[in-house]
Amino acid sequence: MINIVENIQKLRTQIPDNVALIAVSKFKSEAEILQVYQTGQRLFGENKAQEMANKAQNLPKDIQWHFIGHLQTNKIKYIIPFVTKIQSIDSQYLLKEVNRLAAKNERIVDCLLQFHIAEEETKFGFSLEEAEKMLKSTDYQTFNNIRICGVMGMATFTDNVSQIRAEFKNLNQYFHYLKENYFSQQPHFVDISMGMSDDYHIAIEEGATLVRIGSVIFGARNS
Numbered sequence: 001m002i003n004i005v006e007n008i009q010k011l012r013t014q015i016p017d018n019v020a021l022i023a024v025s026k027f028k029s030e031a032e033i034l035q036v037y038q039t040g041q042r043l044f045g046e047n048k049a050q051e052m053a054n055k056a057q058n059l060p061k062d063i064q065w066h067f068i069g070h071l072q073t074n075k076i077k078y079i080i081p082f083v084t085k086i087q088s089i090d091s092q093y094l095l096k097e098v099n100r101l102a103a104k105n106e107r108i109v110d111c112l113l114q115f116h117i118a119e120e121e122t123k124f125g126f127s128l129e130e131a132e133k134m135l136k137s138t139d140y141q142t143f144n145n146i147r148i149c150g151v152m153g154m155a156t157f158t159d160n161v162s163q164i165r166a167e168f169k170n171l172n173q174y175f176h177y178l179k180e181n182y183f184s185q186q187p188h189f190v191d192i193s194m195g196m197s198d199d200y201h202i203a204i205e206e207g208a209t210l211v212r213i214g215s216v217i218f219g220a221r222n223s
């Protein structure tokens with residue numbers, strides 16, 4: 001029997017106070033999310049826009065929803081009215097569209113730039129060069145309805161701890177480079193989102209400020 005409440009309470013003892021825990025609730029039921037909510041958890045992560053919108057509608061309004069999956073531009077509309085942070089901005093076109101819809105909703109939406117730090121081709125994200133190209137573009141200077149708060153990345157799915165560590169170090173370096181060169185006047189540029197159930201210990205050692213954890217809390221996923 002999975003004891004969700006016990007799992008998250010034990011997990012919290014592993015996470016320092018200066019690191020925020022995002023409970024990744026994708027594929028999990030509203031009843032399961034409520035169990036976690038009742039322990040005091042308010043930050044939740046989802047990777048499907050419609051699923052997140054449905055859950056947000058039915059669950060307590062003080063939940064802060066972080067979007068962490070690949071976001072198709074035609075799905076932005078489902079989450080833009082309420083999303084707390086879009087962690088997975090992986091192209092200039094996506095950011096432009098998020099900005100456009102945020103303006104329509106009269107909001108400023110917090111975003112993270114997702115970087116491709118893993119070996120696997122399947123993972124989304126900017127290279128440093130692509131991100132800099134965007135940040136230097138005149139188009140980007142007109143994005144008044146988004147606020148970039150930091151970086152996000154996923155390590156390679158491997159048992160090789162030194163490889164995972166190197167990838168997290170890499171993301172940390174990107175964060176500091178961008179902070180120095182593009183966001184030095186922006187005190188809200190603070191987030192390094194990295195670390196999942198299998199590698200959050202390493203991510204915390206390498207400077208994560210946000211960890212995104214599902215299976216350790218809810219048990220293995222159904223899909």
Ligand SMILES: *Cc1c(COP(=O)(O)O)cnc(C)c1O
Nearest residue numbers: 024047068196197212213214215
């Ligand atoms: C599913 C997911 C997580 C959580 O994964 P677990 O291994 O279950 O902790 C974290 N980040 C992203 C982007 C995800 O898609």
